[in-house]
Amino acid sequence: MPLYSIFGEISEKDFFKQFETQESCMQWISEKKWQNGFVCRKCGNTNYCFGRTPYSRRCTRSKSSESATAHTLFHHCRMPLPEAMKLVYEICKNPDLSSRKLSSKVEIRSMTCWNLKKKLFHCLENGGCDNVFGRI
Ligand SMILES: [Zn+2]
Numbered sequence: 001m002p003l004y005s006i007f008g009e010i011s012e013k014d015f016f017k018q019f020e021t022q023e024s025c026m027q028w029i030s031e032k033k034w035q036n037g038f039v040c041r042k043c044g045n046t047n048y049c050f051g052r053t054p055y056s057r058r059c060t061r062s063k064s065s066e067s068a069t070a071h072t073l074f075h076h077c078r079m080p081l082p083e084a085m086k087l088v089y090e091i092c093k094n095p096d097l098s099s100r101k102l103s104s105k106v107e108i109r110s111m112t113c114w115n116l117k118k119k120l121f122h123c124l125e126n127g128g129c130d131n132v133f134g135r136i
Helices: 012-018 022-033 081-093 099-106 110-125 128-132
Strands: 048-050 057-059
Touching: 012 081, 022 081, 081 099, 081 110, 099 110, 110 128
Parallel strands: none
Antiparallel strands: 048 057
């Protein structure tokens, strides 16, 4: 499994500062997701306004709205985003670490670690970071 730099060059200290709250995680995901601009999945329009929920975007033509996490790795993520981020960070740093070791390191259930790891690897193998952030 090649290493993907999902977070770019970031120190552990900066990492925990950046991903401290659910909101800062959402903001970061939305920036990554729409880094090349917004394109409506329904009609292809590139004009948007902000949606009802934080960091969501709404197409000005079809009125269809998309949340920051939709179509990304973090879609339907049941754990708090700061925890999910921490987990993804640890997996990227050491992709070969077993789910059990990972689990004790981040203090998240082993099954949860395993599931997210599987999902992350699936994304990375099928489109890399573009797939992780729903850009394809
Ligand atoms: Zn549209």
